[in-house]
Amino acid sequence: MSIDAVSTTSAAQRPLSMTRTLVLDGVSKQFDTGTVALEDVDLTVGAGDFVSVVGPSGCGKSTLLRLASGLDAATTGSIEVNAHSTSYVFQEATLLEWRSALKNVELVGELSGGLRSERRAKAQEALDLVGLTGFEKQHPRQLSGGMRMRVSIARALVADPDLALFDEPFGALDEITRLHMQTELQKLFRLKEFAGLFITHSVSEAVYLSTRVLVMSGRPGRIVADIPIPWSYPRPPSCATNPSSRPSSARSPRRWESTHERARHDGPRDRDLWQGPRVRRGHRARGRDLDA
Numbered sequence: 001m002s003i004d005a006v007s008t009t010s011a012a013q014r015p016l017s018m019t020r021t022l023v024l025d026g027v028s029k030q031f032d033t034g035t036v037a038l039e040d041v042d043l044t045v046g047a048g049d050f051v052s053v054v055g056p057s058g059c060g061k062s063t064l065l066r067l068a069s070g071l072d073a074a075t076t077g078s079i080e081v082n083a084h085s086t087s088y089v090f091q092e093a094t095l096l097e098w099r100s101a102l103k104n105v106e107l108v109g110e111l112s113g114g115l116r117s118e119r120r121a122k123a124q125e126a127l128d129l130v131g132l133t134g135f136e137k138q139h140p141r142q143l144s145g146g147m148r149m150r151v152s153i154a155r156a157l158v159a160d161p162d163l164a165l166f167d168e169p170f171g172a173l174d175e176i177t178r179l180h181m182q183t184e185l186q187k188l189f190r191l192k193e194f195a196g197l198f199i200t201h202s203v204s205e206a207v208y209l210s211t212r213v214l215v216m217s218g219r220p221g222r223i224v225a226d227i228p229i230p231w232s233y234p235r236p237p238s239c240a241t242n243p244s245s246r247p248s249s250a251r252s253p254r255r256w257e258s259t260h261e262r263a264r265h266d267g268p269r270d271r272d273l274w275q276g277p278r279v280r281r282g283h284r285a286r287g288r289d290l291d292a
């Protein structure tokens with residue numbers, strides 16, 4: 001099945017389940033070097049949520065994802081993952097060069113066991129979903145950057161994860177391929193219904209893809225805004241960049257730019273930055289009172 005055949009049922013319109021797939025509570029991370037990357041981060045990603053995280057370079061976005069995935073441990077706070085399976089899509093496609101596209105995707109099944117015929121069928125289905133039917137036998141060097149990233153996404157989704165973590169997967173792609181991949185990922189999210197946590201530098205990408213966007217402050221990273229995106233899916237790519245296509249409930253692009261830009265300068269102390277009923281502040285703000 002092609003992802004173009006996805007039903008038009010909107011994830012934003014579906015009643016959200018009560019499942020809290022990922023919960024970070026008061027999480028901080030200090031590295032051995034002394035660098036404090038994250039400070040007192042509270043975050044919940046529920047089933048049906050696709051949450052993007054934006055923030056200035058070095059504010060701890062990748063660190064946040066690594067903690068959520070269990071690749072690294074928090075210094076303080078707790079992390080709870082309620083998922084049978086979690087997938088991680090890295091900035092680079094990280095494929096095995098000596099294996100074909102199909103065999104790269106099949107690797108997940110090989111590692112977890114199961115019948116060869118079944119894991120091959122699942123790998124084929126995942127490649128079909130990302131639009132790579134006919135490219136099964138190609139090796140990574142024979143694929144374009146966008147196609148390699150699609151293999152990487154197919155590999156992430158083949159295990160049918162409850163939680164999918166994305167570390168700026170489209171950052172290295174050219175603009176046209178990137179827009180195409182965003183559209184495909186939106187369809188996959190609606191089809192597979194995983195809970196998503198997506199790191200990006202692009203505010204428009206975050207708005208286009210997500211049910212919520214979190215804005216982080218400069219390092220040490222804290223979540224200074226939690227902004228629901230009110231639009232139902234499917235969304236036209238123009239909705240994030242063209243103000244005239246936004247519903248009237250959406251806030252002005254100037255507010256977006258202002259929010260993202262000023263997060264570089266320790267936004268939480270700017271009390272007048274967060275205006276309007278749609279902005280939910282960080283759940284807790286020990287030592288830095290956002291709500292006062």
Ligand SMILES: Nc1ncnc2c1ncn2[C@@H]1O[C@H](COP(=O)(O)OP(=O)(O)OP(=O)(O)O)[C@@H](O)[C@H]1O
Nearest residue numbers: 031033035037056057058059060061062063064219
């Ligand atoms: N293993 C590590 N040891 C020491 N410091 C680290 C380590 N990993 C990250 N850092 C530091 O933690 C801070 C946050 O890094 P991180 O990669 O999470 O930021 P980021 O927001 O993802 O950055 P970018 O947007 O540029 O990718 C940075 O100051 C970085 O130097």
